[in-house]
Amino acid sequence: xxxxxxxxxxxxxxxxxxxxxxxxxxxxxxxxxxxxxxxxxxxxxxxxxxxxxxxxxxxxxxxxxxxxxxxxxxxxxxxxxxxxxxxxxxxxxxxxxxxxxxxxxxxxxxxxxxxxxxxxxxxxxxxxxxxxxxxxxxxxxxxxxxxxxxxxxxxxxxxxxxxxxxxxxxxxxxxxxxxxxxxxxxxxxxxxxxxxxxxxxxxxxxxxxxxxxxxxxxxxxxxxxxxxxxxxxxxxxxxxxxxxxxxxxxxxxxxxxxxxxxxxxxxxxxxxxxxxxxxxxxxxxxxxxxxxxxxxxxxxxx
Numbered sequence: 147x148x149x150x151x152x153x154x155x156x157x158x159x160x161x162x163x164x165x166x167x168x169x170x171x172x173x174x175x176x177x178x179x180x181x182x183x184x185x186x187x188x189x190x191x192x193x194x195x196x197x198x199x200x201x202x203x204x205x206x207x208x209x210x211x212x213x214x215x216x217x218x219x220x221x222x223x224x225x226x227x228x229x230x231x232x233x234x235x236x237x238x239x240x241x242x243x244x245x246x247x248x249x250x251x252x253x254x255x256x257x258x259x260x261x262x263x264x265x266x267x268x269x270x271x272x273x274x275x276x277x278x279x280x281x282x283x284x285x286x287x288x289x290x291x292x293x294x295x296x297x298x299x300x301x302x303x304x305x306x307x308x309x310x311x312x313x314x315x316x317x318x319x320x321x322x323x324x325x326x327x328x329x330x331x332x333x334x335x336x337x338x339x340x341x342x343x344x345x346x347x348x349x350x351x352x353x354x355x356x357x358x359x360x361x362x363x364x365x366x367x368x369x370x371x372x373x374x375x376x377x378x379x380x381x382x383x384x385x386x387x388x389x390x391x392x393x394x395x396x397x398x399x400x401x402x403x404x405x406x407x408x409x410x411x412x413x414x415x416x417x418x419x420x421x422x423x424x425x426x427x428x429x430x431x432x433x434x435x436x437x438x439x440x441x442x443x444x445x446x447x448x
Contacts, residue, residue, distance in 0.1 A: 186425055187446065195447045198434035199235045200314055201228030202416055203253055206438035208282045212419065213439055216289035218260055218280035220251040223292055225300060229311060232440035233448075236312025236345070238416070241297055243319070247331040248272035249297035255320065261294060268320060272296065297332070301339040310345050314414070314436060316371070316392075317350040329358035333366075347414070353386040369414060376402050384409060392416060395427040395435070403430050421446070 204224030209215040217224035220239055228234045240253045250267050252275075257263035263270075263278040276299075280292045304310055319328045336346065343365045350356050356368040367389045372379035374397055383391060390412030398415065406413050416436035418424040424443050427435055437443045 199443050200434050200436040201234035201237050202436040202438050204228045208286050216286040218292050219253045221292035222295050233444050234440045238314040238436040240316045242267035243328045243331045244272040246271050249332050298335050312345050314347045325355045325358040333362050349392050
């Protein structure tokens with residue numbers, strides 16, 4: 147019985163020692179990380195810093211931390227905060243066209259994934275889609291009341307800015323026969339707001355829809371959304387006289403980008419939430435990055 151007293155004193159001491167070690171280790175890590183970050187920044191040239199910062203679907207996708215983002219992709223709050231608070235140079239948005247020809251902003255193929263609706267937008271009238279509540283699940287829905295908006299809703303807000311930002315339109319079309327209808331619907335809204343063509347980039351994974359845009363507006367930049375097959379994609383780009391490519395940052399390398407530059411192609415990368423991932427994309431010297439963490443990219447290049 148008498149031996150139990152000292153043990154009760156030793157354990158609190160061990161706990162405090164452990165907490166002290168953890169605290170010192172954490173502090174040293176942050177100091178090291180800060181010093182390394184400063185060294186990385188010094189390596190960057192003015193050419194690296196020219197990269198255009200594009201908010202990927204606004205503030206990107208639902209994220210629990212680094213950074214915390216409860217806003218749905220393509221929602222109005224996400225898009226406007228990317229510009230006004232995070233300091234993006236422009237926006238990337240995902241565009242569907244409803245059955246009755248209204249461009250609608252939504253990321254996924256069907257409404258089932260992130261909203262209270264169901265089905266594909268191209269099969270539904272706009273009135274049954276615009277205004278549907280986004281559903282991100284717990285805990286995100288406690289922090290937002292966002293609803294699906296149209297491209298026109300966004301443009302109405304963008305025209306209030308001192309100048310229109312860069313705008314990348316990532317197309318969502320699932321029926322080849324609708325290509326011309328899709329292009330007319332989207333360009334019609336853009337022309338209504340007199341959106342500068344030089345500020346626009348149209349992105350899609352197949353050249354046929356991109357060509358439908360070129361028929362109506364020959365000046366618009368057309369970029370192919372590519373996958374892992376860089377060589378095959380490059381052949382498609384050159385054969386169809388497209389202006390460049392959009393690729394996930396981790397699926398492309400320096401030599402491939404140099405080859406794209408040889409053909410005077412524009413290169414846009416997307417993705418990146420962790421600072422090191424974004425830094426690696428910056429080193430590749432793309433024209434623009436559609437980034438998931440705008441503030442981190444700004445700290446690197448600005």
